[in-house]
Amino acid sequence: MRPILLSGHERALTQVKYNPDGDIIFSVSKDHVVCAWFSHNGERLGTYHGHQGALWTVDVDPTSSLLATGGADNTMRLWEVKTGKLLKTWEFATSIKRVEFSSDGKLLLGVTEKRSGHLSTIVVYEINPDPAAEQTDEQALRIVCDESKATVAGFSYLSHYIISGHEDGSVSQWDAKTGELLFSTQVHEDDMQITDLQWAPDRTYFITASKDKTAKLVAADSLDVLKSYPTDTPLNSAAITPVKDYVILGGGQAAMDVTTTSARQGKFEARFYHKIFMEEIGRVRGHFGPLNYVAVHPQGLGYCSGGEDGYVRVHHFDKPYFDFMYEVEREQAQAQANL
Amino acid sequence: MAPSYENLPMEDDEFDESQIDFTDLEEQYQVRLDEGLDAFVVIDGLPVVPEDSKAKLIKFVLRKLNSVGKVKDDGVFMPLGDDGKTEGYAFVEYNAPSEAIAAVKQLHGTPLDKRHTMAVNKLTDIDRYGREGRIDEEYHEPHIESFQQTDHLRSWLGDPEGRDQMVMFRGEKVGVFWNNKEEAPEAVVDRENWTESFVQWSPQGTFLTSMHAQGVQLWGGKAWSRQKRFAHPGVNLVDFSPTEKYITTWSHRPLQVDENHPVPSLSLEEDGKNYIIWDIATGKPLRSFTTLDVPSTTDAEGNPVKKKMQWPTFKWSSDDKFVARMIQGQSISIYELPRMNLLDKQAIKIEGVMDFEWAPATPKREGIKTYEQLFCYWTPELGSNPAKVGLMTVPTKEIVRTRNLFNVSDAKLHWQSDAAYVCVKVDRHSKSKKSLATNLEIFRIKEKGVPIEVVDSLKDTVINFAWEPHGNRFVLITTGEIPAQSAVPPKTSVSFFAPEKIKGGAVGNFRHVRTIEKKNSNAIYWSPKGRFVVVATLQSQQSFDLDFWDLSFDKPKEESEKGEKELNANLQLMDTVEHYGVTDIEWDPSGRYVATVASAFRHRMENGYHMYDFRGSLLREEHIDHFKQLIWRPRPPTLLTKEEQAEIRKNLRNYSKIFEEQDLAKKNTANKAVVDARRRMLQEWLAWRESMRQMLEEEGAEIELNAGRVKQDTDDEVEEVEEIVEEIIEETEEVIG
Incomplete structure (x- = not known):
């Protein structure tokens, strides 16, 4: 199906997210505005105004009632999805690079940037799911990353762990109750920043994308690298598709180098790999800048990508996508059916 | 055991430097001080004459000596022996050391008459090499090295599958690989920093040439050991003779060979030269030459035209x-x-x-x-x-x-x-x-x-021309006038020519077969076996197409054209492909495969190579950062006679059956291996997922098991909402009565 081009932003996209039902897409960009869109036709549902700087991150809670955002104006904000009302603003010393709800929506995590004497931190707040309720100012947890700054983080299954990806290519596992560092391992190449960390639906494993041109599938409890997906370009984002065993990787030459090369060389494509066999299956072209984020429909019906070019491209998967199977997968499916 | 820090001798402190015997080092690194004797030469081999003839002899010798420089006044000293006769040698002082060197270079070995040949040496050299103890008084039998079996230099030709090798230079690594069609090439040898600038095969594939600041090295044999080394400091280019007997090396910088800059196997003879022609078997230089200046010409506006050096010269x-x-x-x-x-x-x-x-x-x-x-x-x-x-x-x-x-x-x-x-x-x-x-x-x-x-019959300028190897057809590319200062290169036309068929099998006149117009092509690459040709666009910013042509296409009989005189060609375009950024095209020596390269020597965009078969179907593509060269290893000419070759051609059908079976078997085993690996991966994955699912279940993680969706509490008390929709389709009002 033809992709739907969402051209509501004036500057580079930084993150796009589906709500758990998959009917709404939230997008944030460097133009200070949060947009909500209907995923099936690309119509704009509304915008959330208030941030004073570039936005870096967005997340929606499991009931699609609360929306969290963070940006370069050093604030993390909570909005009511339905009305666009600003519910809460938390202020920090540095900008917020990543926000994420836990799977039950009761905890909200934020990653702060390292700058001017402030170390990078991961903060956690308890959230009252009721939009009308007063939200707390008290941090349930504060983790200081003094080794290497955290760039991305998220809650594992049951909110057991907080997993963070770092600037030096390492991944750390923290106890989400105490904030104690349990384990840390070098997943990507040394000093190659981890640019994204997205969860599998059950949050027992996740995928990381890195500037070292690879994406890795990592188990949440052991931090073992399960699979590795090498590409030929620095990666900004990686997502795991439900239903089909694929991963989608997005990236391209760094934005600052783009003007010196042709669009062809930039490799601004979304790449599909088979999650288990680690083989490239296909690519989707379209953006004329690097892909900054790819998000997958929670029911696996489509995906969308936000690019440095200021566009969100929403794709709905066609039938062949679902029909495609490796021979051994078909065998497996047959065996299951016969049981 | 190699010395390490731990087992260094402890008594270093009491070490007495004066105890060490440095004489060997002193000898080796002896610095020649300016002794003021550089202008002297010693002449030997002169006739022995009585004292009264001495003046006459000196006069005679001086005539020779003054031909290269100016001998100082009274600069000839010819000592007399006890018997009052000259000793057959003389000491000569020139005005300048350079003249003395010239004298040694040019006069040494000049015949004076039938019986006497002049030996001219520098005085300092006599002192250096002829000093007592330097020359052994006794004759020693020269030691002859026992014969050592070396690698067979053509072992690669014995590949049971008849594959061809290629060398690939990417990044700092040079490797020789077997071509495996669709599969990844199989490495034979792969070495870091094997060459400093580029690699080159000898024309029959025996040697791989590596370039270094100090000279050229040849490699070969099964173990890829060094076969020969040719010291030529600053070498830029090499060229082999067609049968690999000789090699020419060239440097833009004249060689500097003298006592202070010794170069192995080179003598003063090579000083100031740019070219050296070597014998490959012995590794010795045969003769050296200087670069000749190409007479500079001027273009229409009087600017000097910089001529490109012709290579090979x-x-x-x-x-x-x-x-x-x-x-x-x-x-x-x-x-x-x-x-x-x-x-x-x-x-x-x-x-x-x-x-x-x-x-x-x-x-x-x-x-x-x-x-x-x-x-x-x-x-x-x-x-x-x-x-x-x-x-x-x-x-x-x-x-x-x-x-x-x-x-x-x-x-x-x-x-x-x-x-x-x-x-x-x-x-x-x-x-x-x-x-x-x-x-x-x-x-x-x-x-x-x-x-x-x-x-x-051509109206335009021909920019490229190529004969069919071992054939009598040719392809050429023409272009119209090139407009000055035009950014877009003009369109080109590709024309095919073939001889007419005449009776008796002789070659008739060359006739135009077909012209393809409005192309961008500028390069012609014939298969080394003839018949097939790739016409390509290289060095272009916009187009990168490659056309694969067959000139002896088997047309069904009824389609063949009538009327026109029959030509020895049947043209067919087999395929057109595109390789972005292509810079080089290489046919393998058997004419089965074509490798196209986007080389980092020319640009940095999508470096790597594509591998096609002769029909133009893509077998393999690989992008490798800093990919520089891919060159097929040439093969020596076949040893089969014409009759044997014809016999093979006749039975080609039988052979190809065997090969096809082999290919199929190979593919099947390869496919099976891939499928098995996938099956294993899938089983491992499913097992791991199952363990995760159990773990979640034990921990009671409902949300996670629901794939992240929050279970709504209202699930058990389902509320049924009945909606009645009434739609009025038509409403008419009528007044009754």
Whole structure:
């Protein structure tokens, strides 16, 4: 199906997210505005105004009632999805690079940037799911990353762990109750920043994308690298598709180098790999800048990508996508059916 | 055991330096101080004369000595022996050390008369090499190394699957690989920093050449060990002779060889030279030459035109018996091998000569039984004399054929690979010198009297021309006028030519077969076995297409055209492909595969290679950062006779059946391995997922098991909402009554 081009932003996209039902897409960009869109036709549902700087991150809670955002104006904000009302603003010393709800929506995590004497931190707040309720100012947890700054983080299954990806290519596992560092391992190449960390639906494993041109599938409890997906370009984002065993990787030459090369060389494509066999299956072209984020429909019906070019491209998967199977997968499916 | 920090001797502190014997080092690194004796030479081998004849002898010797420099007044000292006669030697002082060196270089070994030959050496050298103890008084039998079995240099030809090898240079690594069609090439050897600038095969594939600041090295054999080393500091280019007997090295910097800059295996002879021709078997230099300045010309506006150096400068005859160099506009010097002496002691004067080419094979002219090599040359218009193309035989230096040409602006010489034809591509300008057109003058070498056929039907300039190897067809590319300062290169046309079919199997006149217009193509690559040709666009910013043509396509009978005289060609475009950023195209020596390369030598965009079969179907593509070179390993000429080759061709169907079976079997095992690996991966994955699911279940993680969706509490008390929709389709009001 033809992709739907969402051209509501004036500057580079930084993150796009589906709500758990998959009917709404939230997008944030460097133009200070949060947009909500209907995923099936690309119509704009509304915008959330208030941030004073570039936005870096967005997340929606499991009931699609609360929306969290963070940006370069050093604030993390909570909005009511339905009305666009600003519910809460938390202020920090540095900008917020990543926000994420836990799977039950009761905890909200934020990653702060390292700058001017402030170390990078991961903060956690308890959230009252009721939009009308007063939200707390008290941090349930504060983790200081003094080794290497955290760039991305998220809650594992049951909110057991907080997993963070770092600037030096390492991944750390923290106890989400105490904030104690349990384990840390070098997943990507040394000093190659981890640019994204997205969860599998059950949050027992996740995928990381890195500037070292690879994406890795990592188990949440052991931090073992399960699979590795090498590409030929620095990666900004990686997502795991439900239903089909694929991963989608997005990236391209760094934005600052783009003007010196042709669009062809930039490799601004979304790449599909088979999650288990680690083989490239296909690519989707379209953006004329690097892909900054790819998000997958929670029911696996489509995906969308936000690019440095200021566009969100929403794709709905066609039938062949679902029909495609490796021979051994078909065998497996047959065996299951016969049981 | 290698010395390590722990087991270093402890008594270092009490070490007495004066105890060490440094004499060997002192000798090795002896610095020659300026002793003021550099202007002296010692002359030996003079006749022994009585004292009264001494003055006469000195006068006689001085005449020789003064030919290279100025001997100081009273600079000759000829000591007398006890018997009152001269001793047969003399000491001579020149005005300057440089003159003394010149004397050694030029006068050493000059005969004085029948019995006396002058030996001239520097005084300092006599002291250095002839000092007591330096020369062993006793004769020692030279030690002859026992024979050592070396690797077979052509072992790669014995591959059971008949695959070809290629060398790939990417990043700092050079590796030799077997071509495995669709599969990843199999590494034979892969080494870091094997070469400093580029790699090159010898023409029959025996050696791989690596380039270094100190010189050139040849590698080969199964173990890829070093076979030979040729020290040539600052070497830029190398060129092999066709049968791999000799190698030419060239550096833009003149060599510096003297006592303070010794170079292994080079002598003072090579000082100041740019070219060295070496014997590969011995590793010794045969002769060295300096670069000749190409006479600078000026263009229409009077600016000097920078001429490109011709490479190879020294051109080899096909059998390695002769090597020739042209002095542009004047003459051609031919040297005989292996002695490297100038043929008949003089260069062949050809006034105005612009270019020459040897026949690429030993020519077989009708009625000529004696051995000969041929070369073709051309001269431009000189005064009232027309431009000329000539064919000369060697060693007889006889001109076989010449042809006069008019209005020539440039000419290029193209030999067919069997030396059956030479095509002279003549660019002719009109009288007003405003427009250019190209004529082809084709010399039929093998026919009696070397007849010339002219193709003058071309209206445009031919920018590229190529003969079919071992065949008699050719392809050329023409282009219209190139508008000045135009950013877009003009469109080109590709034309195919073939001879008419005539009775008796002789080759008829060359006829135009077809022209494809509005192309961008500029390069022609024939399969080394003929029949197939790739016409490509290289060095272009916009187009990167490659056309794969078949010139002997088997057309079904009924389709063959009637009427026209039948030509020995049946053209068919097999495929057109595109390789972004392609810079080089390489046919493998068997004519089965084509490798196209986007080399980092030219640009940095999508470096890597594509592998096609001869029909143009893509077998494999690989992107490798900093990919620089891919070169197929050439094969030596076949050892099979013509009859044996014909026999194989006849039974091709049977052979191909076997090969196809082999291919299929190989593919099946490979596929099976891949499928098995996938099956294993899938099973492992499913097992891991199951363990995770159990773990979640035990921990009671409902949300996670629901794939992240929050279970709504209202699930158990389902609320049924009944909605009645009433739709009014039509409403009419009627007044009753």
